Amino acid sequence: MPDTVVIAGAGPTGTWMACELRLAGVPTVVLEQDPDISPHSRALTVHPRTIETFALRGAQHRMLAEGGQLPSGHFAILDERLDFTTLDTDFQFTLTLPQARTTELLRERAVALGADMRSGHRFVTFAEDDAGLTVTAEGPDGEYTLRADYLVGCDGTRSAVRESAGIDFDGTPSTALGALGDVRLSEPPDGPVISEWSLDGTFMCVAMPGDLYRFAVHSPEDVRTDWPDDFTLDELRTRVRRVCGTDFGMHSPSWLSRYGNTSRIAREYRKGRVLVVGDAAHQHMPAGGVGLNVGVQDAMNLGWKLAATCNGWAPETLLDTYHAERHPVGETLLEQSQAQTALFMDFTLQGQELRSFLARVIAERPQFKEALTERLSGLHVEYPPTDPAHPLIGLRAPNLRFADGHELFALFDRGEYVLVDFGRVKGFDARDLDLGDATGRIRRFRPTTASAEHRVRWADVGAALIRPDGYVAWASDEHEGEALARELRTATDAIHRAAAMS
Secondary structure, three states: OOOOEEEEOOOHHHHHHHHHHHHOOOOEEEEEOOOOOOOOOOOOEEOHHHHHHHHOOOOOHHHHHHOEEEOEEOOOOOOOOEEHHHOOOOOOOEEEOOHHHHHHHHHHHHHHOOOEEEEOOEEEEEEEEOOEEEEEEEEOOEEEEEEEOEEEEOOOOOOHHHHHHOOOEEEEOOOOEEEEEEEEEOOOOOOOEEEEEEOOEEEEEEEEOOOEEEEEEEOHHHOOOOOOOOOOHHHHHHHHHHHHOOOOOEEEEEEEEEEEOOEEEEOOOEEOOEEEOHHHOEEOOOHHHOHHHHHHHHHHHHHHHHHHHHOOOOOHHHHHHHHHHHHHHHHHHHHHHHHHHHHHOOOOHHHHHHHHHHHHHHHHOHHHHHHHHHHHHOOOOOOOOOOOOOOOOOOEOOOOEEOOOOEOHHHHOOOOEEEEEOOOOOOOOHHHOOOHHHOOOEEEEOOOOOEOOOOHHHOOOOEEEEOOOOEEEEEEOOOOHHHHHHHHHHHHHHHHHHHHHO
């Protein structure tokens, strides 16, 4: 029987983690201390790479049907917006969907896949022995214990799992605040998104489902290290009027909240049998709405690796690559968030000039604008190998389309490696090759007709092996059949050699 995993936290990160494990048949228990999903959704946007992640498992359809699509984004609320329609993806937009609904949809999927979802049950602590973990939880009937082989903390910035494991959370305290309010408007603005920055403060307004509008505001008085009283509707009205002369007739708030720019990252994403994911691994100012998205990407990176380890066909050392690949992403997240905070919280003439200069450079330098757009979208993340190799290795694979009507993303619905034989090499057919221990763990695909793709990077590729999370594990431009077969066997032996060791 596969190993058992206990997940603490059933937000989008924890539920997607559960979905990945259950897709591979791993027994999974999810502990969520809140009995119901909170209606308050700090996260509101799903970025292109996250939509791609859901699309790799066929889980995107209801989200796309319900969410609003915004073809642009912002960096530090600069006037020059970032254009998502230039991105190499099927999803050239951010999706506006409240976190509460995203969570609900992912929980439905996790339960349908067989996850043991326990709402109103909180993680308390754990003890480790040679055979595994004893996890203590508390539910409506009191404390109880669970046996687990691995424990995954998806329980937020105040993670009890991280603290119980003794994982340091390094960083800096808050030096600037922001506030948000979800309200109704009697005089709503035109368009789904408006924003403005001035020396008196800044605000952004985004239309939400249910006739709600979200306002995010920052003001000169927010540059502080102390924490003031609760945020009020009158305070929100005052701040918005100060910047644009009207409060749009805001009334009937459903949520008002403050947040800070505390910037911290877990020193270790893995400590033995314990792993931390999402906000349990990194905390930052919610600039650009990237937090939920990076958390889901953490879960996608770890999910298939933990499933492979639990099912016995990968070594436990595979889990070390989770930290190696995702910790740098977390560091970049903190750097980017703090850079944006510095830009939109500098309410001085010098800050105004800096913003004006950067907006002009972004407008005049398409490559700079493209780089910022890719960073915000999540499409820029790479996991390159340390040794020289094919330039595609470590990059995300786009949704390649073939002349026979097949699409690459549709091949990942079972969460397996996918081997694509482009049919360009005479004497080579991946469907007929003996891949040793990898047989049965790799889905092989060869289009019945030649590829219709004309992407420059993929034009000469004879075959490519793509990881379950959609990143290229191996690719080759070799056009001699026997040589290509040898390269492929070497690649699959390296990936799956654990099966022979176990």
